[in-house]
Amino acid sequence: xxxxxxxxxxxxxxxxxxxxxxxxxxxxxxxxxxxxxxxxxxxxxxxxxxxxxxxxxxxxxxxxxxxxxxxxxxxxxxxxxxxxxxxxxxxxxxxxxxxxxxxxxxxxxxxxxxxxxxxxxxxxxxxxxxxxxxxxxxxxxxxxxxxxxxxxxxxxxxxxxxxxxxxxxxxxxxxxxxxxxxxxxxxxxxxxxxxxxxxxxxxxxxxxxxxxxxxxxxxxxxxxxxxxxxxxxxxxxxxxxxxxxxxxxxxxxxxxxxxxxxxxxxxxxxxxxxxxxxxxxxxxxxxxxxxxxxxxxxxxxxxxxxxxxxxxxxxxxxxxxxxxxxxxxxxxxxxxxxxxxxxxxxxxxxxxxxxxxxxxxxxxxxxxxxxxxxxxxxxxxxxxxxxxxxxxxxxxxxxxxxxxxxxxxxxxxxxxxxxxxxxxxx
Numbered sequence: 156x157x158x159x160x161x162x163x164x165x166x167x168x169x170x171x172x173x174x175x176x177x178x179x180x181x182x183x184x185x186x187x188x189x190x191x192x193x194x195x196x197x198x199x200x201x202x203x204x205x206x207x208x209x210x211x212x213x214x215x216x217x218x219x220x221x222x223x224x225x226x227x228x229x230x231x232x233x234x235x236x237x238x239x240x241x242x243x244x245x246x247x248x249x250x251x252x253x254x255x256x257x258x259x260x261x262x263x264x265x266x267x268x269x270x271x272x273x274x275x276x277x278x279x280x281x282x283x284x285x286x287x288x289x290x291x292x293x294x295x296x297x298x299x300x301x302x303x304x305x306x307x308x309x310x311x312x313x314x315x316x317x318x319x320x321x322x323x324x325x326x327x328x329x330x331x332x333x334x335x336x337x338x339x340x341x342x343x344x345x346x347x348x349x350x351x352x353x354x355x356x357x358x359x360x361x362x363x364x365x366x367x368x369x370x371x372x373x374x375x376x377x378x379x380x381x382x383x384x385x386x387x388x389x390x391x392x393x394x395x396x397x398x399x400x401x402x403x404x405x406x407x408x409x410x411x412x413x414x415x416x417x418x419x420x421x422x423x424x425x426x427x428x429x430x431x432x433x434x435x436x437x438x439x440x441x442x443x444x445x446x447x448x449x450x451x452x453x454x455x456x457x458x459x460x461x462x463x464x465x466x467x468x469x470x471x472x473x474x475x476x477x478x479x480x481x482x483x484x485x486x487x488x489x490x491x492x493x494x495x496x497x498x499x500x501x502x503x504x505x506x507x508x509x510x511x512x513x514x515x516x517x518x519x520x521x522x523x524x525x526x527x528x529x530x531x532x533x534x535x536x537x538x539x540x541x542x543x544x545x546x547x548x549x550x551x552x553x554x555x556x557x558x559x560x561x562x563x564x565x566x567x568x569x570x571x572x573x574x575x576x577x578x579x580x581x
Contacts, residue, residue, distance in 0.1 A: 186232040187230075187232075188230045188231075189227070189229045190580070191225070191227040191228055191580075192224075192225075192226050192578060192579060192581065193223070193224070193225050193578075193579045193581075194223065194339060194578045194579075195223045195576060195577045195578075196220075196221070196222045196223075196575075197221050197576070198219070198220045198221075198222070198573070198574040199217055199218070199219050199220075199572070199574070200217060200218045200219070200254070200570045200571070201214075201571040201572075202215040202217075202570045203550055203551060203567060203569060203570060203571075204550045205550060205552065205560060206550050206551070207552070207553050215253075216253070218251045218252075219250070220250045220251070220254045221248060221249040222248040223247050223248060224244055224246050224339065225245045225246075226243070226244045227242065227243050228240075228241065228297065229241050229242075235303070236304070237300065237301070238301045239299070239301075240298075240300075241295075241297050242295075242297035242342075243293070243294070243295055244292075244293065245291070245293055246291070246292040247290070248289070248291075248292070249289055250289075250290065263484060263489065264332065264334060264487050264489055266332075268368070268375070269346035269347060269366050269368055269377065270367070270368075270369065271347050271367045271370065272370075274293055274294070275293075276292055276293065276294065277290060277292055277293075278291040278292065278293055279291040295313065295345075296313065297312075298312050298313040299311060299345075307351050307352065308352045308353075309349075309350070309351055310348075310350045311348075311349050312348075313346065313347050313348075314345055314346070314348060314350065315331075315343035315345055315346075316330055316331075316343075316346060316348060316350065316364070316366070317343050318381065318392070318407065319420050319444075320408070320418040321444035321446065321460060322418075322446060322448065322497070322499070323335065323444075323460055323497045323513070323515070324444050324460070324462045324464075324490070324495070324497070325420060326420055326421060326422035326443060327394050327396075327403070327405035327420060327422045328487075329398065329403065329487040330366060330398075330487070331345075332487050335524065336524070336544050338574060338576065346366055347366065347367040348365060348366045349367075350362070350364035351363050351364065355384065356384075357385065358383070358390065359383060359385055360383050361381070361382055362382075362383065363380045363381070364378065364379055365378045366378065366379075366398075374399055374400050374429075377396060377399065378396070378397050378398075379394060380394075380395050380396075381393065381395075388410055388411065389408055390407075390408065391407070392405075392407045393406055394406070394407070397428070397429055398485070399481075399485045400426075400485075401424055401426050401427065401428060401429070401481060401485060402424065402425045402428040402429070403422055403424045403486075404422070405420070405422040405423075406419075406420070406421045407419070408420075414449065415447045415448065416447060416448045416458075417445075418444070418445060418446060418447075419444075419445045420443070421443045422442045422443075423440075423442075424439060424440055424442075424481075425439050426438045426439055426440075426485075438466075438480055438481055438482065440465040440466040440482050440486075440488075441463070442463065442464055442488070443461075443462070444460055444461070444462045444463075445460070446461060446497070447459060454502060454503045455500065455501070455502045455503070456501045457500040458499050458500075459497070459499075460498075460499075461494075462490070462494075462495040463493065463494060463495075464488065464490050464492065464494075464495070466480060466482030466486070467491050467492045467493045468493070469492075469493055469519060471549075471563050472561065472562075474491040474492070474562045474565060475491075475561075475562060490517075491562075491565050492517040492519045493519055494517070494518040495515060495517055495518065497513065497514070498513070498514055499511070499513035500512050500513075507531060507532045507533075508530070508531050508532075509530050511526070511527070511528045511542075512525070512526065512527050513525070513526045514526065515566070517548075517564070517566060520549070521548065522546065522547060522549070522565050522566035522567050523547045523548065524545070524546050524566040524569060525543075525544070525547065526543070526544050528540060528541070528543075529542065536579060536580040537578070537579050538576075538577070538578040539577060540575065540578070541575045541576075542573075542574060542575075543571065543572060543573045544569070544571065544574075545571050546566040546567060546568070546569035546570070546571060547566060547567065548563075548565065548566045548567025548568075549563035550563065551563060551567070
């Protein structure tokens with residue numbers, strides 16, 4: 156591919172969406188809606204202290220990241236039956252030297268893995284392996300056509316697909332999930348799929364689809380069938396999904412009990428079912444999330460969730476070995492332990508200011524990841540946020556084999572993250 160073609164491929168999607176944004180609505184026939192937002196996050200990462208054999212600690216230097224996101228999104232309805240959706244992100248960021256080499260977190264999840272082909276995610280620098288204080292990224296996050304008929308709605312192209320009623324950890328949400336420390340969770344990552352949804356009545360439907368993996372390889376793709384219905388004042392769904400040679404069977408229910416909300420979401424994964432080269436099913440695993448939420452007062456909302464992670468380890472010495480398992484490399488699992496409690500509370504101090512506090516507690520090793528946050532609606536469509544992710548637990552220690560660092564607790568090995576953000580919607 157010549158240089159001219161390469162740069163056209165890099166910049167053309169963004170240029171087309173910018174043209175739509177600048178085009179007056181009356182200049183295009185049909186129903187056109189264009190909007191977007193700009194977000195800026197300033198984050199400081201303080202890596203965990205690493206101790207030696209006699210208890211002396213060595214704390215690496217903090218790293219800083221200023222990440223920005225300009226999103227333009229358009230929806231164009233040709234008529235009542237056909238709609239086209241598109242969204243493009245431009246993401247400039249400034250980073251310290253340590254951040255330029257990659258994330259300081261341990262998450263193995265690649266949110267862009269379910270895409271057939273994609274734009275070059277890095278516009279600058281041209282060499283992704285180079286260390287540079289400035290980088291410019293891009294993401295064609297939506298590009299889909301929806302066709303509605305009396306019996307079925309088809310959506311073809313890049314779209315968001317997610318399920319689950321759990322508030323924090325969703326066992327059935329494995330295609331492009333958010334991890335606990337993700338700052339921007341407003342828009343799900345788009346994946347390439349052909350999806351059919353058949354309405355069966357009020358709050359009931361059949362949902363089926365094929366998710367296209369890289370280069371259309373079957374062992375990089377996924378397919379699913381899901382039935383959702385409402386009965387006895389309860390929302391219930393069953394999910395069956397094949398992904399990367401594995402089989403997931405999921406169940407989800409949510410209902411109200413005595414004024415409180417209740418949910419139960421489960422997933423059982425049999426590894427290697429569609430892969431003849433798999434070594435066996437000794438790594439099958441079960442995951443469950445259940446909890447309750449309640450409006451404590453008119454201004455305060457609280458919830459408590461329990462998560463069981465059958466793919467995790469029971470002792471900290473085995474945590475890092477879990478990254479080699481299919482649950483982590485293929486199933487989007489990122490927590491390393493078995494049992495977790497996740498309490499959270501949101502308080503609306505006044506119409507413009509709200510406070511949020513959540514914590515992720517690993518019961519087995521007594522480590523905690525806490526998240527205090529405050530949001531201020533400074534003006535119409537303008538928001539300021541500030542907060543932190545703080546890990547509490549036994550610090551890692553230097554080791555010689557098989558890795559230079561050994562974990563003694565899960566969240567004691569996480570970096571502390573202090574952040575502020577500015578969000579503007581247009």
